[in-house]
Amino acid sequence: MSVNTAAYKKILHEVHSRNAELIAVSKTKPVEDILELYQLGQRDFGENYVQELIDKQPQLPTDIKWHFIGHLQSNKVKYIASFIHMIHGVESLKLLREINKQAQKHDRVIKCLLQLHVAKEETKFGMNVEELMELLNGYFGEKDSLHHISIGGLMAMASFTNDHHQISTEFKEVRSIFDKVRTEMSSILPDFNQISMGMSSDYPLALSEGSTLVRVGSSIFGNR
Numbered sequence: 001m002s003v004n005t006a007a008y009k010k011i012l013h014e015v016h017s018r019n020a021e022l023i024a025v026s027k028t029k030p031v032e033d034i035l036e037l038y039q040l041g042q043r044d045f046g047e048n049y050v051q052e053l054i055d056k057q058p059q060l061p062t063d064i065k066w067h068f069i070g071h072l073q074s075n076k077v078k079y080i081a082s083f084i085h086m087i088h089g090v091e092s093l094k095l096l097r098e099i100n101k102q103a104q105k106h107d108r109v110i111k112c113l114l115q116l117h118v119a120k121e122e123t124k125f126g127m128n129v130e131e132l133m134e135l136l137n138g139y140f141g142e143k144d145s146l147h148h149i150s151i152g153g154l155m156a157m158a159s160f161t162n163d164h165h166q167i168s169t170e171f172k173e174v175r176s177i178f179d180k181v182r183t184e185m186s187s188i189l190p191d192f193n194q195i196s197m198g199m200s201s202d203y204p205l206a207l208s209e210g211s212t213l214v215r216v217g218s219s220i221f222g223n224r
């Protein structure tokens with residue numbers, strides 16, 4: 001077993017002391033490892049790949065809350081819509097419409113987080129502020145036909161760097177955009193209350209900047 005129980009308990013304590021929640025990122029890890037963490041009480045797990053997720057999900061307890069944290073293609077939403085708890089990383093109205101359509105088939109509401117791009121790398125996914133506002137405006141225009149999704153907040157990844165100041169600056173930017181949207185649009189976005197940021201290398205910085213959901217994989221499950 002490769003689960004680092006001591007690290008898990010330490011991280012969980014840090015996360016809870018900030019009133020945040022821990023998502024254990026189990027991508028590439030076997031169901032045995034997920035079960036081991038489940039038996040310690042962990043219920044929120046994150047996966048990046050649709051095929052891997054739909055292979056594992058039926059083998060595991062049904063009260064696990066699955067978070068999709070990878071890049072989701074519209075044509076794959078149908079495979080996870082019956083059970084997925086939250087989809088992080090939404091960056092188009094097209095995808096929101098498809099999630100709504102598939103969730104409706106199962107009479108569910110799926111929580112969606114909108115992904116911001118704040119990192120320096122160009123390869124990372126996500127929107128800038130203008131694109132975010134454009135997406136939100138589109139959503140407001142169609143809100144009455146989108147009852148099967150709820151916009152739960154923002155998701156972001158910081159630059160891949162050892163420069164803590166840079167990382168904190170990026171997390172602060174996410175937090176300030178979050179605060180702005182939340183204040184100005186609270187009546188139309190009643191469920192906008194999560195900031196998903198922070199991974200193994202930078203979750204303490206993310207917690208300091210107001211993250212409510214950290215996504216930690218390798219520190220708990222070992223390197224991939």
Ligand SMILES: *Cc1c(COP(=O)(O)O)cnc(C)c1O
Nearest residue numbers: 025069199200201215216217218
């Ligand atoms: C893999 C992954 C994580 C977890 O990364 P670790 O460095 O293993 O903690 C978090 N978020 C996203 C989007 C990921 O793809």
